[in-house]
Amino acid sequence: MWYQTEISLSPRPRGFHIITDEVIRGIPELQDISVGVLHVFMKHTSASLAINEDADPTVRTDFESHFNQMVPENAPYYQHTLEGSDDMPAHLKSAILGSSVSIPITNGKLNLGTWQGIYLCEHRNHGGGRKLVLTLQGEQK
Numbered sequence: 001m002w003y004q005t006e007i008s009l010s011p012r013p014r015g016f017h018i019i020t021d022e023v024i025r026g027i028p029e030l031q032d033i034s035v036g037v038l039h040v041f042m043k044h045t046s047a048s049l050a051i052n053e054d055a056d057p058t059v060r061t062d063f064e065s066h067f068n069q070m071v072p073e074n075a076p077y078y079q080h081t082l083e084g085s086d087d088m089p090a091h092l093k094s095a096i097l098g099s100s101v102s103i104p105i106t107n108g109k110l111n112l113g114t115w116q117g118i119y120l121c122e123h124r125n126h127g128g129g130r131k132l133v134l135t136l137q138g139e140q141k
Helices: 020-026 028-032 057-070 087-097
Strands: 002-009 013-018 033-042 047-053 100-106 116-126 130-140
Touching: 002 020, 013 057, 020 116, 020 130, 028 033, 028 130, 033 047, 047 057, 047 087, 047 100, 057 087, 057 116, 087 116
Parallel strands: none
Antiparallel strands: 002 130, 013 116, 033 100, 033 130, 047 116
16 A cells, blocks of 8 residues: 655744654554555755654754754855855755655554654754655555
8 A cells, every 4th residue: 555645844943853743643544554664755955854862852952063063054165155054054964864764664653763753854044834745655454
């Protein structure tokens, strides 16, 4: 069985945000799958997706701090600067982290680790709403 839908996420400030519950709400067909995979794809080039620690919010703060140091704004060699000082770094961060995640499904639930969650990694100061394509593949219960 295959199923695909698109969901919209409300705008968020720059940073790393847990969106696991929003993804689950966006694809209720998930509960009908005994074994399968959910693929989540970000339709943007200045935000990304990741799976990581979802319990301690300082992890998300540390991610933001690290990536800002690793990929600084206003580097003298950036040529793509017309959309603001946060735009080119956002594209680089997105390329590093990636635009999709795939998660196994077991008995109608995402088979994530105890402390894992899906991150929306917003790399723009004012990125706006974001769109995700959710593709479900699996055997129905």
